[in-house]
Amino acid sequence: MSHVAATAADFAVAGRLLHDFNTEYDDPSPGSEALAARVAELVGAGATDVLLDGAADAVSSDSATAVCVLRYRPSLWSLADECYLAELYVAPSSRGTGIGRRLLRAAVERARARGCDYLDLATSEDDVAARHLYEAEGFRRTEGEGGPLTFHYEMDL
Secondary structure, three states, X not given: OOEEOOOHHHHHHHHXXXXXXXXXXXXXXXXXXXXXXXXXXXXXXXXXXXXXXXXXXXXXXXXXXXXXXXXXXXXXOOOOEEEEEEEEEEOHHHXXXXXXXXXXXXXXXXXXXXXXXXEEEOOOOOOHHHHHHHHHOOOOOEOOOOXXXXXXXXXOO
């Protein structure tokens, strides 16, 4: 069922899943409706894609239990764009079913299809399941092959 969110119903589902993601980890959320509106705005501007996934027999995005947000930016190092995997969330009821792996692979393919030549992401040290998934799918936590360990920093402004 992986697909790029394109309809108001898709955006509503994405907003719900992103809200659930933040509240599950006790992070603030502006609410499902605000997130759906923001997702619609960002996708409409063209530099963001939202992928949804769910059970293999699902027929609509309403049954989606996983969401992925991809943000595109021009690269300094090549003429291609880069892709930042901003969010990847699988609802607790669907974890361990392969949906996260399938969605991650769809995200990589979507970035390639857009012509990106680089994809990066960040996760926390304690999210062992996510780290295992990313590393199993070929992501590295070093700068270049065999390079030094990389760190992701952030600051609220």
